Amino acid sequence: MTRTDPKNNGVARALPPERDAVAENEAYRDMSSSSDKSQPGGSDRSSQAHTVSNKNAIIFGVGSRTHTINASGKKFGRVASEAAKALMGKMRTDYTPNKPSGVLVEITNAGNLDIAPIKKSDVIYKRYSGYPGGQREESLGALLPRRGISIALRKTIERMLPRNSMRKDRMKHLSIKE
Numbered sequence: 325m326t327r328t329d330p331k332n333n334g335v336a337r338a339l340p341p342e343r344d345a346v347a348e349n350e351a352y353r354d355m356s357s358s359s360d361k362s363q364p365g366g367s368d369r370s371s372q373a374h375t376v377s378n379k380n381a382i383i384f385g386v387g388s389r390t391h392t393i394n395a396s397g398k399k400f401g402r403v404a405s406e407a408a409k410a411l412m413g414k415m416r417t418d419y420t421p422n423k424p425s426g427v428l429v430e431i432t433n434a435g436n437l438d439i440a441p442i443k444k445s446d447v448i449y450k451r452y453s454g455y456p457g458g459q460r461e462e463s464l465g466a467l468l469p470r471r472g473i474s475i476a477l478r479k480t481i482e483r484m485l486p487r488n489s490m491r492k493d494r495m496k497h498l499s500i501k502e
Contacts, residue, residue: 389427391415396433400443404477407431408484411494424490428497434473435502444468449479474500 391410395403409415413425444465452459467476477500485491 389416390430391427392430392432394433395431396436397438400437400439400477400480403431403434403437404480404484407477407481407498411481411485411497424493426497429499431477431498431500433502434477434500437473437477439464439468472502474502 393403393406393410407429410427410429411425412421413419413423413427416425416427419425445463447464449462449464449467450459464476478495478498481498482491482495485494
C-alpha cells in the first residue's frame with residue numbers, strides 16, 4: 325500500500341507495516357459504517373471489532389495471569405517476598421518496570437504460616453497520626469490476634485513493593501485466604 329508522505333515532500337512511498345494496518349483498519353471502519361446504519365445519522369459500533377496491540381495487552385488485562393502461593397509451613401518473610409516479586413511482574417518474561425503486570429497473586433493457607441516466636445516480639449509496626457504524641461507502635465504478636473494474619477501479611481508485602489503510583493493497584497491484585 326502506498327500513500328503520499330508529508331515528511332517526504334508528498335512523494336509516494338511504501339509505508340511501514342504498522343501504518344498499513346492502521347490505514348486498513350480505517351478503510352474497514354468506513355465500509356462498515358456506511359452499510360450498517362441502525363439509526364439515521366448514527367452507525368452501529370457494537371458490531372465492530374477492536375484490536376489491542378501486544379505491547380499494551382498487559383495494561384488492558386488481556387495478558388493477566390494468576391500466581392498461587394501455598395503458604396502452608398513456609399516462613400512469613402519468604403512468602404511475602406515471593407508475593408511482592410509476583411505482584412511486580414518479575415516472574416514473567418515480559419517484565420517492564422513502568423507497566424502494570426496484571427498478575428493476580430493468591431496466597432492460600434495463610435493461617436498455617438510458620439512465624440518464629442522471636443519475630444512476634446521483635447517486628448514492630450509504626451504509624452503516625454500527624455498530631456503531637458500520635459506515633460503508635462504495635463508488635464506482630466499484638467497485631468495477629470487483633471487483626472489476623474492476612475492484615476500482617478498484607479502490610480509486609482506492601483512495604484516490599486516500590487513506593488510509586490502503581491503500588492495501590494498492585495495491592496488490589498493480592499488476595500489472601502486463611
